[in-house]
Amino acid sequence: MxxxxxxxxxxxxxxxxxxxxxxxxxxxxxxxxxxxxxxxxxxxxxxxxxxxxxxxxxxxxxxxxxxxxxxxxxxxxxxxxxxxxxxxxxxxxxxxxxxxxxxxxxxxxxxWAEGIRVDGVPMTDALAASIGDTAGRFTVALADHRRPPVDTGHHWDALNMGKSLDDMIAGLAGTEARDLVIRARALYAAQVEPVLADLPRQCVHHDMHDFNLLVSSDNTEQVAAILDFGDTTWAPRVAELAVAAAYAARATSHPVRTLGIVTDAYQRHVDLSLTEQQLIGPLACARLALNLATWTVRGTTRTDSYAADRSAASLPALAALLAEFCD
The missing domain is CATH 3.30.200.20 (Phosphorylase Kinase; domain 1)
Incomplete structure (x- = not known):
């Protein structure tokens, strides 16, 4: 385009x-x-x-x-x-x-939505639970929304992440990120791709990361606003949880535990199938890998800190999640 x-x-x-x-x-x-x-x-x-x-x-x-x-x-x-x-x-x-x-x-x-971006406050257990709760409520609220009349797929789409990762890996030569991204791509290929076509799909915001969620100055442990619907698409519903959990996880020193907190809060609203539950970790790894790869590559052509800001903390969080979800 x-x-x-x-x-x-x-x-x-x-x-x-x-x-x-x-x-x-x-x-x-x-x-x-x-x-x-x-x-x-x-x-x-x-x-x-x-x-x-x-x-x-x-x-x-x-x-x-x-x-x-x-x-x-x-x-x-x-x-x-x-x-x-x-x-x-x-x-x-x-x-x-x-x-x-x-x-x-x-x-x-x-x-205009007033508030503080989630990346500007500590990721407490209560905030992680609020993120999962918000994502779960969104899934329920949009479960009956009509399909889009045009293709809404994009670079970050869970359905396209395999190709998107492949496109980025070539630009990672000589970087610390490369081996982790390759491992996440292999995990996606082994566990996600074989069942991708059969997963329940619906309208998904697909971008509930720490730049797109606000909290209020009065309560920094509860989501006060969801921003930026530009990546909203028709995708596997579990992608909503995987994206939200991945970014919450990277904001803590215990990513696996935080991912679990977000997941538990989400599942109080949404009854995921066993297959969907098994894909939360691999999809979260793929999303963090794509974040890390994309902004590492794009950062080579930028003179500001935008790319680095967008991928801050993704590398250690991805390493921790891969250690948990890779056999």
Whole structure:
């Protein structure tokens, strides 16, 4: 998919024209393929997310984004702590802006979620349990949600992790991560791939990591918000637990124990099959391996700390989990 840069000034103009929002100040958060901005307004802060694509790519992206917005709305209606979409003055939840270069910019706006990112607070047992509880409630709330109308698979998708790991391994030559990633890939091949096609599937957020979960300053042991539905997809339901547990586990000095705490809390809501239970560890290993491999490779072309921040602590946690789940 071909992406193009978008400026803060252009996004501000789009939001003012279609949503009637005048920003008193703007804070930008550039992502892998998008630009997200906080707009401070007279009525409080809002979040605007945008992506600029070719016209052909935009058609698929609109289908994907509309489905993800519907997921957010169902989650919010189920009393989960998610942001609420703010329709434009036209009533549209996603607006499309044609650019002079023939590309289009897709924009949607939501309320701003206040809080502290989970990576900024200690990973206590209570917080780990809250993460598992939140992931379990999400699985239950979205169990009856419709399938997406377009392919929503991506690099991090549990269904694609084998290929994604293979694509990354070549770039790990001479790194400390390489042997661990290869072991995690072998574990995925041996235990996950043979049963992948038969696993129960549903709508999965697929990205409940420590950058995408917030806690409040009043209670740093309970999840207060789930952010970023950009990786939401149709995937094995156990992937929700595996992702959440993997990132919680890497934030402690006892990853295996923390993974168990998240799992126990999740399973108070979701009755996983024996096969699904057996895949929690291998899938968590694969996710941490992909995190480590991806940001190690991407870090070679960056001059800032973004890549290192995204994979911080993944290596020792992956080593500990592999020691537990590899025969």
């Amino acid at each position: 071909a992406y193009s840069a978008i400026t803060v000034s252009f996004l501000s103009e789009c939001v003012e024209r279609e949503w009637g929002v005048v920003a008193l100040s703007v804070q930008s958060f550039p992502g892998e393929h998008s630009l997200t901005c906080r707009f401070d307004t007279a009525d409080g802060p809002l979040l605007a997310k945008s992506m600029t694509l070719t016209l052909g790519d935009a058609q698929r992206e609109l289908g994907r984004l509309a489905w993800q917005v519907s997921v957010m709305k169902q989650a919010a209606d189920s009393s989960l702590p998610v942001q609420r979409i703010m329709p434009a003055r036209s009533g549209e939840e996603v607006c499309v802006f044609r650019r002079d270069d023939g590309r289009v910019t897709i924009v949607h706006v939501m309320n």
